[in-house]
Amino acid sequence: MSRLTITLPDEVHRALKEAAATRRRTIGDLVAESLERYGIKPVEAARDLVARARSHSRLDEKEALEVAVEETRAGRSS
Numbered sequence: 001m002s003r004l005t006i007t008l009p010d011e012v013h014r015a016l017k018e019a020a021a022t023r024r025r026t027i028g029d030l031v032a033e034s035l036e037r038y039g040i041k042p043v044e045a046a047r048d049l050v051a052r053a054r055s056h057s058r059l060d061e062k063e064a065l066e067v068a069v070e071e072t073r074a075g076r077s078s
Helices: 010-023 027-038 042-056 061-077
Strands: none
Touching: 010 027, 027 061, 042 061
């Protein structure tokens, strides 16, 4: 597992620590979940999404990729 150092304003860091404690999660867990919700995922995850979309539909590869992109964008905006 990789480590990352980021600089946050003190008030954001305090809010992040409070959120993690309230949820009984680590700060790393919250950051990782936030990145995933924002759409930051490994390429393999995108390929898997396209494969699942294709297996549940009659879409060709291009159409399935378009659906995957639309779903990813919709997830980012929610």
